[in-house]
Amino acid sequence: xxxxxxxxxxxxxxxxxxxxxxxxxxxxxxxxxxxxxxxxxxxxxxxxxxxxxxxxxxxxxxxxxxxxxxxxxxxxxxxxxxxxxxxxxxxxxxxxxxxxxxxxxxxxxxxxxxxxxxxxxxxxxxxxxxxxxxxxxxxxxxxxxxxxxxxxxxxxxxxxxxxxxxxxxxxxxxxxxxxxxxxxxxxxxxx
Numbered sequence: 001x002x003x004x005x006x007x008x009x010x011x012x013x014x015x016x017x018x019x020x021x022x023x024x025x026x027x028x029x030x031x032x033x034x035x036x037x038x039x040x041x042x043x044x045x046x047x048x049x050x051x052x053x054x055x056x057x058x059x060x061x062x063x064x065x066x067x068x069x070x071x072x073x074x075x076x077x078x079x080x081x082x083x084x085x086x087x088x089x090x091x092x093x094x095x096x097x098x099x100x101x102x103x104x105x106x107x108x109x110x111x112x113x114x115x116x117x118x119x120x121x122x123x124x125x126x127x128x129x130x131x132x133x134x135x136x137x138x139x140x141x142x143x144x145x146x147x148x149x150x151x152x153x154x155x156x157x158x159x160x161x162x163x164x165x166x167x168x169x170x171x172x173x174x175x176x177x178x179x180x181x182x183x184x185x186x187x188x189x190x191x
Contacts, residue, residue, distance in 0.1 A: 003043045004052070006033040008071060008079050011053065012152065015070040018044050032158055044069055052078055104180060113180055120173040123166040130163045 010021055021044070022037040035043075047053045052075035055067040071079070097115055104112045137156050138146050147153055 003033075003035055003039060004047055005079075005082050006035070007040065007043055007047065008052065008075055008082075009154075011069060011071045011075070012079070013155070015068045017066050017068050019066070021069070032162060047075070051075075101176060105183075109180060109184055113177060116173050116176050116180075120170055123169040123173070127163060127166045127170075130159055130166065134159055134163070 006025075007021065010016070010025060013024075016024065018037075018041050022040050025033075025035060025040070044053065044055075048055055048069070051072055053069045054072050055069050058066040058068060060066055097119055100107065100112050100115055134156075137150075137159070141149065146156060150156065
């Protein structure tokens, strides 16, 4: 998936500056797409040149002028075309932590355990942030009411997927840490 598709998905929420998009990426599409602010700004420039977004300048005192981006009709058509494309290949996992775990039997097991613990802490932090976003989206409504009343349900559905992913990271981390401890304890029992 191209970054532009994730940017267009974020702009479906409405007009935003590049800074706001970069900051808000964590709260909108970061549960399924990561980027750096530099990549985001470069992509916005390309998208503007291609007519997918338009930018208006807001003059500010004591700060640089701000450019607010919004989807053009061509951008909305690109979103429609993208969503109509046939399915791509399923996502694959490319995770350096899993390579380290693969090597744990001959590597530094304690360092691997620390890396798993760090991943679990990150997942816990992300889950808390996602839960705050979920509560903000629901705005006191039940999920059923949200799905019946909300203008757009895509952001909520992707948020649920992001939450499930982080919960799975925590479940896997628990299993991995427990099994690594059992293995280490068994090996030291023979000493």
